[in-house]
Amino acid sequence: MAIITVENLVKTYTTYKRGSGFRETVKSFFKRKKVVVNAVNDISFEIPEGQICGLLGPNGAGKSTTVKMLCGALYPTSGRIEAAGFSPARDRRHYVHEIGAVFGQKSQLIWDIPPEDSFNLNRAIYDIPRSDYNERLANMTKLLDVADVVKKPTRVLSLGERMKCEFIMAMLHAPKIVFLDEPTIGLDVIAKASVREFIANMNKQGTTFILTTHDLDDVCELAERVIIINKGDKVFDGELEGLQHYLGRKKIIELTLAKPLTDETGLNIIERRSDLQITIEADMERVSIREFLQNLSTTLKITDISVKELPMERIIADIYKK
Amino acid sequence: MGGTSPQRGSPQRLPHSLDVCLAVAEATYKEWAAYRSHSMVSILVGPIFLLVQYFIWTAVYGGVETLGGLNLEQMIRYFGASSLIGYVTMDFADWNLQMLVRTGKFLTFTLRPIHHRFFALSQKFGHRVLGLLVEFIPCLIIFILLFRIDMMPENILITVMSIILAFFVNFYVNYTLGLLGFWLVDAGGISRFVGILTNIFSGTLVPLTLFPDWAQYILLFLPFTYMGYAPTIIWTTGHFTLGGITMNGYLAIAFQLIAVCFMYVISEIFYRLSIRRFSGVGA
Amino acid sequence: MNAEYRGENTEYRKKHTHHGFGRVYLAGIGASMKSAAAYRVNFLLMNLFDLVWAVAAPLVTILIYGSGASFPGWTFWEVMLMQGLFELSSALCAVFVENIVWSTMNHVREGSLETVLLKPMPPILYMVSTSFRLDSFGGLLGGLVLTLIAAGNCEIMAISLPLCILIFAAGFAVNSAASLISAAASFKWVANSRLSEIRMSFENFGIYPVKIFPSALRFAVTFILPYAAMGCFPAEILLGRFDYINILLIIPAALFLMFAIWFYNHMIRLYEGVGG
Numbered sequence: 001m002a003i004i005t006v007e008n009l010v011k012t013y014t015t016y017k018r019g020s021g022f023r024e025t026v027k028s029f030f031k032r033k034k035v036v037v038n039a040v041n042d043i044s045f046e047i048p049e050g051q052i053c054g055l056l057g058p059n060g061a062g063k064s065t066t067v068k069m070l071c072g073a074l075y076p077t078s079g080r081i082e083a084a085g086f087s088p089a090r091d092r093r094h095y096v097h098e099i100g101a102v103f104g105q106k107s108q109l110i111w112d113i114p115p116e117d118s119f120n121l122n123r124a125i126y127d128i129p130r131s132d133y134n135e136r137l138a139n140m141t142k143l144l145d146v147a148d149v150v151k152k153p154t155r156v157l158s159l160g161e162r163m164k165c166e167f168i169m170a171m172l173h174a175p176k177i178v179f180l181d182e183p184t185i186g187l188d189v190i191a192k193a194s195v196r197e198f199i200a201n202m203n204k205q206g207t208t209f210i211l212t213t214h215d216l217d218d219v220c221e222l223a224e225r226v227i228i229i230n231k232g233d234k235v236f237d238g239e240l241e242g243l244q245h246y247l248g249r250k251k252i253i254e255l256t257l258a259k260p261l262t263d264e265t266g267l268n269i270i271e272r273r274s275d276l277q278i279t280i281e282a283d284m285e286r287v288s289i290r291e292f293l294q295n296l297s298t299t300l301k302i303t304d305i306s307v308k309e310l311p312m313e314r315i316i317a318d319i320y321k322k
Numbered sequence: 323m324g325g326t327s328p329q330r331g332s333p334q335r336l337p338h339s340l341d342v343c344l345a346v347a348e349a350t351y352k353e354w355a356a357y358r359s360h361s362m363v364s365i366l367v368g369p370i371f372l373l374v375q376y377f378i379w380t381a382v383y384g385g386v387e388t389l390g391g392l393n394l395e396q397m398i399r400y401f402g403a404s405s406l407i408g409y410v411t412m413d414f415a416d417w418n419l420q421m422l423v424r425t426g427k428f429l430t431f432t433l434r435p436i437h438h439r440f441f442a443l444s445q446k447f448g449h450r451v452l453g454l455l456v457e458f459i460p461c462l463i464i465f466i467l468l469f470r471i472d473m474m475p476e477n478i479l480i481t482v483m484s485i486i487l488a489f490f491v492n493f494y495v496n497y498t499l500g501l502l503g504f505w506l507v508d509a510g511g512i513s514r515f516v517g518i519l520t521n522i523f524s525g526t527l528v529p530l531t532l533f534p535d536w537a538q539y540i541l542l543f544l545p546f547t548y549m550g551y552a553p554t555i556i557w558t559t560g561h562f563t564l565g566g567i568t569m570n571g572y573l574a575i576a577f578q579l580i581a582v583c584f585m586y587v588i589s590e591i592f593y594r595l596s597i598r599r600f601s602g603v604g605a
Numbered sequence: 606m607n608a609e610y611r612g613e614n615t616e617y618r619k620k621h622t623h624h625g626f627g628r629v630y631l632a633g634i635g636a637s638m639k640s641a642a643a644y645r646v647n648f649l650l651m652n653l654f655d656l657v658w659a660v661a662a663p664l665v666t667i668l669i670y671g672s673g674a675s676f677p678g679w680t681f682w683e684v685m686l687m688q689g690l691f692e693l694s695s696a697l698c699a700v701f702v703e704n705i706v707w708s709t710m711n712h713v714r715e716g717s718l719e720t721v722l723l724k725p726m727p728p729i730l731y732m733v734s735t736s737f738r739l740d741s742f743g744g745l746l747g748g749l750v751l752t753l754i755a756a757g758n759c760e761i762m763a764i765s766l767p768l769c770i771l772i773f774a775a776g777f778a779v780n781s782a783a784s785l786i787s788a789a790a791s792f793k794w795v796a797n798s799r800l801s802e803i804r805m806s807f808e809n810f811g812i813y814p815v816k817i818f819p820s821a822l823r824f825a826v827t828f829i830l831p832y833a834a835m836g837c838f839p840a841e842i843l844l845g846r847f848d849y850i851n852i853l854l855i856i857p858a859a860l861f862l863m864f865a866i867w868f869y870n871h872m873i874r875l876y877e878g879v880g881g
Contacts, residue, residue, distance in 0.1 A: 011602070013602075068429070071429075071432070071433055072432070072433075072601075073429050073432045073433065073600075073601060074601050074602050075601045075602045077602070089601055092432065093435060094435075096432075096433050096434060096435045097435055099433065100433075101430065101433050103429070103430065106425070106426060106427050106429065106430055107427075108430050110349055110353050111353070112352075112353045112354075112356040112357070113349060113352040113353050113356070117348070117349050117352055118349065120345055120348075120349070121345050121346060121349045122434075123345070124338075124341045124342045124344070124345030124346070125342055125345070125346075125434055125435065125436045125441075126434070126435060127338050127341070127435075153356070
């Protein structure tokens, strides 16, 4: 069952252009140029309950605008959103009980007091019954191993400890949908792993997660599905494995040669570590791998060879460039 | 989970509102208690301010018996009361909201089932309780015991009620200024500008009865008067005088109540417009 | 090793200070203008704010005189002259020095002071040159206008102008020194925005005729922290009623400024010691 349904979502903005040089700055005191921006351009998708869905895209692609609309903070220019049975922006008062959010760059904890006190604040705001509150808090502090941490002032916590507390803050009211924006930004490997484990754990208990991030490891480890947005359009929607084939079936082939290369025709060289060590890229949709290797061995003297899949970073970067 | 039942989301239900208010106030109190030493600056600044006022007015009263209807003793009490009342009625609601908007953190409030204004008001309760403890009371003690100023209000009950109403007028005015953050890239300037107008026209610099009559008459209809002057003059003389009109304390706080309601309505209208803008309705 | 390196650094700083300072200062002014253009409504309001504030400070005096009372021995325009000079002194400090309090505070709070220490010039000069504030010009204008109008309505002894400028400079030095000290104090008393309030409460002793204060206080604001040199004494000089013994206040004023500079540098060295 879909917990989020998005149909033909559009958002346009009007902004003003500003110059940079001295003359331009003086000019902009008096006259500004109007610019209309299509942040989101007719996007549709459905997210089933209990999924972890990654929302990717380069900076300024329109993904945070989309997330804001999904949260109910921003009205769509046109199109329809239904989430947890609500229209987010219109029924915000009720809808917000069903959602939680962790923004890596926007803390909800109060800086000078222990997280525990901030949690208590949300207990009151969301009207969480004491017994539920205590149970969830005990459960989550145990999962994240922060039972002592929550008693210290937020300002003395490490970034990892703080982020764990942000998760507790966002999930005490047992939201059905949780929005994550760069949840592991700046964290060390151990803290990252622990946060990811927590997300996976809560997901098993039924929570739906929408994850926007630039950290592809987050996506690879957590998301069953990714939606890629670029320049306001949805350019990819599907399982992570599908992404591998999105750009054709390309392979990376590392070669060690016996003799330096003389003829480069027909080879797509992407890296040349030395005269004898090169990396090439081959598209298996045009030639089969057998044919390709046969061609290679007739033209070159190869002492070692390894064939690899295209790394995720390359795939994403290629999609962004399109 | 039963989350769709409408009662749960409504902050208007009294016990829940009270619960939220107390939780927010408590958190804010703890938050600022970490900076107690900042508030204690007032224990130095307040007495210096009053000391300067004491010498100014002692010199000025050399040739006259009363100024603006106050004698020297009342004038000194007026300035003492003015700074004390400031400690329990001032707030940073404007600055705070503008900061939330500028940094994008306001977003996290739109995701919570609470009206931000109610949240901010609760914050102010917590913050001002701290002000009462570390600014108001110590300075009052210094004024009475060290400076030997008669700070006794003419009518304690009316004075307290007037201060409470001033607390609300201040809040709604500042919150409305804070909402400007949704409209201007940096609303700090306009907010400071109104702040200075408030300083002048709420009687912090000088009792409003020293202004020309026509100005006093206009001030009778501006919220500034009810933010500081009303409780201060009621503390000092027991009644309220402005624009040639003298009314008893009860009538004056009725006027203040009108000012509270008026500013509440203004802030509500402005809040709705701002949220429409923030969430891009019709944009 | 570390000490040697630091020694070299100081040498380097010394060599490159003087021409660098001017250029950095101009760049600081440029940056200030650009951000003013970005926040134009705010910029205009900030100036309006200072202009109104410049008018508001004498407001008390205007209302006092309007009610038929006065400061004994001072006519209305004489008091205006004093307060105009005070505004001028205070605004000069706001434009050129005072912002160092905020920039230091921000650097300390955000832990970005290291970037300042890396610059090839003494940190204190760098901080002053990047603390130029265009949006306090309104106060400067207000003070100037008030001073000129008031001067036109008083009998001024033009010959005493040089002495007036000397004492005025001493007043400026005192207020600047106080700014530096609050900036330096914010190293230890992290990000206390209320430090400025203490400083501003002392300014009150410069805006009124010093004779209204009892003798002990008068001595303090003349020879210990010569705040009276901000407005009162320059006006007294121009009006020909200055007690010449008070010229001696330039000594405590200079000492106070020297102490402030030493204190600021000292706090930076402490910070370097802890941070490095």
